[in-house]
Amino acid sequence: MKDHDAAALAAEAKERWGDTDAYKESMRRTQGYGPEKKKVIAAELEDIERGFAEALAAAAPADGERAMDLAEEARLHIDRWYYPCSHTMHAGLAEMYTADARFRAHYDDRAEGLAEYVSAAVRANAARQEA
Numbered sequence: 051m052k053d054h055d056a057a058a059l060a061a062e063a064k065e066r067w068g069d070t071d072a073y074k075e076s077m078r079r080t081q082g083y084g085p086e087k088k089k090v091i092a093a094e095l096e097d098i099e100r101g102f103a104e105a106l107a108a109a110a111p112a113d114g115e116r117a118m119d120l121a122e123e124a125r126l127h128i129d130r131w132y133y134p135c136s137h138t139m140h141a142g143l144a145e146m147y148t149a150d151a152r153f154r155a156h157y158d159d160r161a162e163g164l165a166e167y168v169s170a171a172v173r174a175n176a177a178r179q180e181a
Contacts, residue, residue, distance in 0.1 A: 072133040079132060091131050098124050102168050103161040112170035121168070121175035137176040144172035 067073040083091070101120045110116045121140070128135040128143075135143075147153045147169045157165035 072135075072139070075133040083131075091127075094127055095124075098127060099157075099160065102157075102171070103164055105171075106161055106164055106167045112167050113174035117167070117171035118175040118178055121171040124168075124172065125175070137179045141173050141176040144169040144176075147172075 064073070098120060101123075102117070105117050105120060125135050125137065125140040128140070147157060148165050154165040157168055161167075
C-alpha cells in the first residue's frame, strides 16, 4: 500500500492489533530486518502478487489449483517473515483485502478485480486445507 503514510498505518496497526500475539511476534521479527532482508521480502511478495495478476488475466479460477497455490505461498510468506498465520487467520485477512479501501486499491491498481480474486483464492485455499 505504497501511497499511504507508513507511520499512520503503523499507528493504526498498533491500535487495532497491538495486544495480539501476532502483532507482538511481527514486531519482534521485523525489528531485526535490515535493508537487504527487506528487499528480499518485498521481491518475494511482488512475485506472489504478479502471479495472482497473471492467473486472473489467464482466467484461472480463484478456486483452482493455480490460484490456491499462490494463496498458500502468500500465507507462507506472512508465516515466514511476520507471524504464525493459520489458514483461518489468512482467510480473515482476505476479508480485509476487499473490505478496506486501501487494500482493495493496492490490488485493483495492479489489475481490475484482483482484490476480489485474491480474497476468493485465499478463502478457497483455507477450505482446501480443512478438507
